[in-house]
Amino acid sequence: KAAVGIDIGGTKIAIGLVREDGMVLREMEFPTNVDSGPDQALNKMVQHIRSMYSVEPNIIGIGIGSPGPLDTREGKILSPPNLQTWHGYPLVKKIESAFQTKVKLMNDADAAAFAEYYYSHRSGYNHMMYVTVSTGIGGGLILNGKLYEGALSGAGEIGHMSMESCGPICGCGKMGCLESFSSGTGMMNAWKQKLTRLQQPIDPNWTGKDLFEQAASGEMTAAEVVMNGVDYLARGISQAVQLLNPELVVLGGGVILAQPTFYKQIVQRVPSYLLEHHRRNLTFSIAEQGRNAGFKGAAAIIHAENY
Numbered sequence: 001k002a003a004v005g006i007d008i009g010g011t012k013i014a015i016g017l018v019r020e021d022g023m024v025l026r027e028m029e030f031p032t033n034v035d036s037g038p039d040q041a042l043n044k045m046v047q048h049i050r051s052m053y054s055v056e057p058n059i060i061g062i063g064i065g066s067p068g069p070l071d072t073r074e075g076k077i078l079s080p081p082n083l084q085t086w087h088g089y090p091l092v093k094k095i096e097s098a099f100q101t102k103v104k105l106m107n108d109a110d111a112a113a114f115a116e117y118y119y120s121h122r123s124g125y126n127h128m129m130y131v132t133v134s135t136g137i138g139g140g141l142i143l144n145g146k147l148y149e150g151a152l153s154g155a156g157e158i159g160h161m162s163m164e165s166c167g168p169i170c171g172c173g174k175m176g177c178l179e180s181f182s183s184g185t186g187m188m189n190a191w192k193q194k195l196t197r198l199q200q201p202i203d204p205n206w207t208g209k210d211l212f213e214q215a216a217s218g219e220m221t222a223a224e225v226v227m228n229g230v231d232y233l234a235r236g237i238s239q240a241v242q243l244l245n246p247e248l249v250v251l252g253g254g255v256i257l258a259q260p261t262f263y264k265q266i267v268q269r270v271p272s273y274l275l276e277h278h279r280r281n282l283t284f285s286i287a288e289q290g291r292n293a294g295f296k297g298a299a300a301i302i303h304a305e306n307y
């Protein structure tokens, strides 16, 4: 038995054929080409899925993870900022009409969270929070052993929790979101602003890697930005922990996976913001599903009868 998982992003679309135990039988990737609209991407998806049917004729369903906002009941992409030309696109209907099988659309961070839950042997935990720190900050929740999507599948959007009333402007349009302080881009912006104010030189090719390298080597502005990033993230996570009382917090995303010290600092800092009661039963863990978490989780939703 195998399921197809699709991970739609603003840059690329990844598709995998995934066995029930998490083994990836086939995977492929192509650029989203947002400017060319959704139909050309749909054609490529259909073509790739068709080729997967020749590997495994018994595909039990197709799961799709996409950035939100989504209408998961109608199977439509609503208004993700990085998929401008896709707004209102009835993706589920289009895929259903090409393949007579179950198709399910979900938030991309929910899919990644579910992959961590389902394939990383974490089912001993009933309540798990997943946080991904990359270009942005996303999250997903497993509560009572089930994926909690919320009313409009917008649950777990920890990146857009308001941390300051007058903070930096976030990609979502609000001010002072957690993402604007602690994501890869948020920290880069903060660093460049600090350097500009101090009239220090900025290399336009710098990435998050340079920020962390300079911070580690004792460059003060970089160190301050990273410290700030840690502190805001620890506060954001602790507030969510206080609200939901999870047993397990899994951290993933490009920044966490590349920077083990950043991860450690966050884990050390969270408890100082928690009640003793919430601290006692809390475990932290680094994400294990890597860059395939998106499509693997979307496939896992199809495999799991009761998610």
Ligand code: ADP
Pocket: 133, 134, 135, 136, 183, 184, 185, 188, 207, 208, 209, 210, 212, 253, 254, 255, 258, 259
């Ligand atoms: P995406 O958000 O598309 O999933 P990634 O998970 O790779 O992509 O995250 C990209 C972010 O990670 C960028 O903000 C980038 O600056 C940052 N980043 C990339 N490499 C490193 C690194 N070695 N150390 C710290 N941050 C990094």
Ligand code: ZN
Pocket: 159, 160, 170, 171, 172, 173, 174, 177, 179
């Ligand atoms: Zn925001």
